[in-house]
Amino acid sequence: xxxxxxxxxxxxxxxxxxxxxxxxxxxxxxxxxxxxxxxxxxxxxxxxxxxxxxxxxxxxxxxxxxxxxxxxxxxxxxxxxxxxxxxxxxxxxxxxxxxxxxxxxxxxxxxxxxxxxxxxxxxxxxxxxxxxxxxxxxxxxxxxxxxxxxxxxxxxxxxxxxxxxxxxxxxxxxxxxxxxxxxxxxxxxxxxxxxxxxxxxxxxxxxxxxxxxxxxxxxxxxxxxxxxxxxxxxxxxxxxxxxxxxxxxxxxxxxxxxxxxxxxxxxxxxxxxxxxxxxxxxxxxxxxxxxxxxxxxxxxxxxxxxxxxxxxxxxxxxxxxxxxxxxxxxxxxxxxxxxxxxxxxxxx
Numbered sequence: 001x002x003x004x005x006x007x008x009x010x011x012x013x014x015x016x017x018x019x020x021x022x023x024x025x026x027x028x029x030x031x032x033x034x035x036x037x038x039x040x041x042x043x044x045x046x047x048x049x050x051x052x053x054x055x056x057x058x059x060x061x062x063x064x065x066x067x068x069x070x071x072x073x074x075x076x077x078x079x080x081x082x083x084x085x086x087x088x089x090x091x092x093x094x095x096x097x098x099x100x101x102x103x104x105x106x107x108x109x110x111x112x113x114x115x116x117x118x119x120x121x122x123x124x125x126x127x128x129x130x131x132x133x134x135x136x137x138x139x140x141x142x143x144x145x146x147x148x149x150x151x152x153x154x155x156x157x158x159x160x161x162x163x164x165x166x167x168x169x170x171x172x173x174x175x176x177x178x179x180x181x182x183x184x185x186x187x188x189x190x191x192x193x194x195x196x197x198x199x200x201x202x203x204x205x206x207x208x209x210x211x212x213x214x215x216x217x218x219x220x221x222x223x224x225x226x227x228x229x230x231x232x233x234x235x236x237x238x239x240x241x242x243x244x245x246x247x248x249x250x251x252x253x254x255x256x257x258x259x260x261x262x263x264x265x266x267x268x269x270x271x272x273x274x275x276x277x278x279x280x281x282x283x284x285x286x287x288x289x290x291x292x293x294x295x296x297x298x299x300x301x302x303x304x305x306x307x308x309x310x311x312x313x314x315x316x317x318x319x320x321x322x323x324x325x326x327x328x329x330x331x332x333x334x335x336x337x338x339x340x341x342x343x344x345x346x347x348x
Contacts, residue, residue: 002043010039022047061091062302063116065107067099067124072248072278073294074122077145080298081120088306090117099124099218101131108134118305120144120298121153124219126187140308144301147189152317154308156301159321160193161200163290166326167244167272168201170288174332176242176270177210177339182227182254183246183274185216194246194274211341213240224253231269232261241335242270248278255283266333276327286329293322 008015013032020026021036028036039045064081066074078094085092093116097103104123108131111119118140123131127148135141141153171179181198184191195214202210215230217223224245231239231254245251251273258265265271265285273280273289280287300322 002045004045004047006043007036007039007045010043011035060089061093061116062305063093063095063111063114063119064122065095065097065104065111065119066122067097069094069096073275073292076277076294077122077298080295081302084299084302088302090302097123101125101128105130105134108138112138118142118308120301120305121148122146123148126185127151140305142301142305142308144297145190154304154318154320156297156304156320156322157189158292158294158297158324160190160324161197162321163274163292163324164194164197164199164244164246165201165204166197166324167274167290168198168203169205170201170326170328170332171242171244171270171272172202172205172210174242174270175334176240177206177335178213178240178242179210180213180215180227180231180240180243181246182215182224182243183217183219183250191216191246198244209339209341211240211339219247219249221249221253221256224250224255225257226253228254228257228261232257232263236268237337239269241337241339242272242332244272244274246274248273248275248280251275251280251287251289252278255287265331268336270332270335272332281329283331285331287331288329289327291325291327293324297322 004018005015008018011018012035017026018036021028021033062085064078066078069075069078082092093114095107097107119138120142121135122144123146132148132150135143135148135151135153143151143153143155145157147155147157179202181195184194186192199212202212215227217226227250231243243254245254254271258269263269271287273287276289276291277294280289300320
């Protein structure tokens with residue numbers, strides 16, 4: 001197979017001239033350009049794409065770090081980034097951390113040494129100084145879905161506060177005054193904002209005449225089961241009349257335990273989910289949920305990444321919020337009993 005030097009010799013120019021002509025960084029007289037084009041055709045020369053990328057100082061590869069590809073939410077996000085990267089002619093290097101902080105740090109080192117043109121980073125736990133420092137060492141990075149404190153990278157989140165507000169307002173309008181919020185700790189932007197929005201939505205409709213219990217924990221199926229078991233163990237007369245499960249995984253675990261315990265939705269408790277990436281419309285009953293635009297989240301993250309100036313920015317990182325939508329189905333009904341603040345207070 002012909003190489004770059006063969007083309008240069010046939011055209012009577014230097015190898016550097018041919019290389020710069022092919023990558024578009026050099027304008028040549030028409031006669032010289034014709035000599036090179038003729039030599040390329042005669043020798044049936046095909047440029048080496050890897051060598052070309054190195055000469056341009058880029059790899060045409062984007063790295064994506066996610067907590068877990070078995071989760072419907074993260075699987076959909078990965079698929080969206082992959083499709084968008086393909087449309088742009090970019091390769092995707094995928095790293096799944098299993099939500100382990102040590103794996104995140106080691107993968108960030110791999111990305112930094114692996115000549116990727118940029119990184120889309122997603123975590124699912126509270127940040128740390130080590131994590132922030134490694135992300136800040138990268139020339140191009142976008143933080144998606146969950147915040148990493150003290151980082152300079154631009155960030156794209158779904159509007160978690162709006163989602164919580166939509167869920168709280170919907171339950172309060174249905175008449176619920178004693179409710180259970182499941183998921184997310186305040187050290188994570190999603191948990192803090194979803195809870196704040198939920199309280200605001202409930203209060204907007206019900207005023208101060210309400211009670212919101214909270215079950216904090218990770219966005220996992222097992223955490224949903226634990227919340228379901230704690231709920232089922234309460235006296236039926238003292239239980240919340242509605243539950244807001246703030247991820248698809250939490251909702252799956254919760255529904256599983258409610259069904260095993262013989263607690264009917266929405267006859268005995270109303271339920272709202274969050275994410276709506278999994279097939280919640282196939283549940284019995286179909287689940288009302290706040291839908292995150294997960295595919296748009298992945299697409300926007302990649303488009304933003306390709307526009308980042310690698311020079312350090314003086315201004316604070318940007319934060320973009322994508323709107324969410326409440327999808328009403330069959331899992332919410334009016335409460336089975338009136339709210340009795342005195343009776344509920346005795347349990348606490």
